[in-house]
Amino acid sequence: MPLATNKSSTIVSRFFCGLCACFFIGSMPPTLAQYQNQYQNQNQNQTQSQQYYVDGQPISQERYQALQMLNQSIPLLQANRNQEAIDLLLQAEKMAPQMAEIHNNLGLALAKLGRNGEALQELEAAKQLKPELAATWLTLGGLYQSQGQVNEAIATYSEFLQRFPGHKDSSKIASLIAGLKKELANGTIPRYIAPDATSKDNYLAELAGHLTRWPESKLPIKVYIASGKGVPGYLPQYTQILEESFATWQQGAQDKLSFISVKDPSQADLVCSWTNDSNSFTNRAEAGETVVFTNSQGIVKGTIKILTVAQMAELPLTNNRLRQICLHEIGHALGFGGHTRDPQDMMFFSTRVTDQDRSLSPRDAASIKLLYSSAIGMH
Numbered sequence: 050m051p052l053a054t055n056k057s058s059t060i061v062s063r064f065f066c067g068l069c070a071c072f073f074i075g076s077m078p079p080t081l082a083q084y085q086n087q088y089q090n091q092n093q094n095q096t097q098s099q100q101y102y103v104d105g106q107p108i109s110q111e112r113y114q115a116l117q118m119l120n121q122s123i124p125l126l127q128a129n130r131n132q133e134a135i136d137l138l139l140q141a142e143k144m145a146p147q148m149a150e151i152h153n154n155l156g157l158a159l160a161k162l163g164r165n166g167e168a169l170q171e172l173e174a175a176k177q178l179k180p181e182l183a184a185t186w187l188t189l190g191g192l193y194q195s196q197g198q199v200n201e202a203i204a205t206y207s208e209f210l211q212r213f214p215g216h217k218d219s220s221k222i223a224s225l226i227a228g229l230k231k232e233l234a235n236g237t238i239p240r241y242i243a244p245d246a247t248s249k250d251n252y253l254a255e256l257a258g259h260l261t262r263w264p265e266s267k268l269p270i271k272v273y274i275a276s277g278k279g280v281p282g283y284l285p286q287y288t289q290i291l292e293e294s295f296a297t298w299q300q301g302a303q304d305k306l307s308f309i310s311v312k313d314p315s316q317a318d319l320v321c322s323w324t325n326d327s328n329s330f331t332n333r334a335e336a337g338e339t340v341v342f343t344n345s346q347g348i349v350k351g352t353i354k355i356l357t358v359a360q361m362a363e364l365p366l367t368n369n370r371l372r373q374i375c376l377h378e379i380g381h382a383l384g385f386g387g388h389t390r391d392p393q394d395m396m397f398f399s400t401r402v403t404d405q406d407r408s409l410s411p412r413d414a415a416s417i418k419l420l421y422s423s424a425i426g427m428h
């Protein structure tokens with residue numbers, strides 16, 4: 050039915066950030082418990098020299114020590130003490146170069162420090178040595194995803210599902226694959242990168258068809274941030290990080306847009322809240338969810354929900370990570386309805402494995418400024 054004939058009516062349409070496959074990455078070293086069950090030393094006989102056994106088979110003391118180091122690396126990885134984990138794992142690797150788990154964890158630690166080339170080598174080594182190690186496939190898929198290699202990520206995750214159909218993360222990975230494919234189909238992840246795309250100073254052309262914006266009459270945007278009190282995982286600094294993230298976009302736009310904080314959600318145009326339940330999201334592989342409502346003038350209101358808990362223990366929700374999620378979701382709420390394939394951008398489609406304090410890329414800043422320049426007509 051043609052509804053657009055009455056120009057004064059407000060036709061509110063719903064529009065999702067397709068999927069933020071963003072901020073999920075498959076990377077999990079085998080658990081400490083698995084190793085502890087599998088590898089235990091037994092003092093065979095007090096009168097003989099100590100002998101170490103794995104699954105009933107004797108192993109050398111050197112190999113046993115390598116296993117101990119491997120176990121010690123896991124809490125270091127979970128605490129983001131990545132360089133310490135690398136130092137330890139390199140020692141372990143010398144003692145037991147054939148142990149795939151060492152290469153896997155080394156790959157993860159290197160990836161978390163942004164040393165992607167070396168990480169890839171270690172993960173390939175782990176895959177060759179022990180293709181039945183599920184963690185390697187997830188870490189490798191995650192590494193591809195975090196570098197913008199969507200097709201390689203989908204292929205690796207798909208092979209993981211084929212090889213390990215009963216794995217505890219298989220439904221999550223299936224959601225992730227479906228989400229990535231949907232984004233590719235919808236064009237909210239560009240299907241390809243133009244040869245010079247990353248050298249372009251903004252990404253409006255890449256996101257063509259997925260752009261909207263708040264009309265001038267709606268500025269400054271009235272923002273309400275709900276209390277996070279009582280939400281499991283919420284920390285008091287999260288609200289401050291979210292507020293700073295709004296300010297960062299405003300600076301990036303060189304004040305072509307602005308925000309005003311309101312205390313009453315019914316007075317707000319953009320309502321932000323916290324949740325510890327990713328099952329409430331359209332796609333549970335997300336760490337945040339943004340919905341905006343538009344009419345013929347542009348955005349009329351929106352909501353942002355931010356997850357207060359880590360999606361996996363290996364990538365703890367640090368202040369750095371939370372800031373990236375906030376900046377990314379605000380970007381959607383400001384009118385970027387898609388993602389980029391340049392890992393430098395905050396609107397990149399995937400999380401980074403690295404835990405660094407990051408802000409907007411020059412392209413993010415140039416894009417938001419251009420989007421809110423009156424010269425560009427969106428409608």
Ligand SMILES: [Zn+2]
Pocket residue numbers: 066068069070071377381388398
């Ligand atoms: Zn997103």
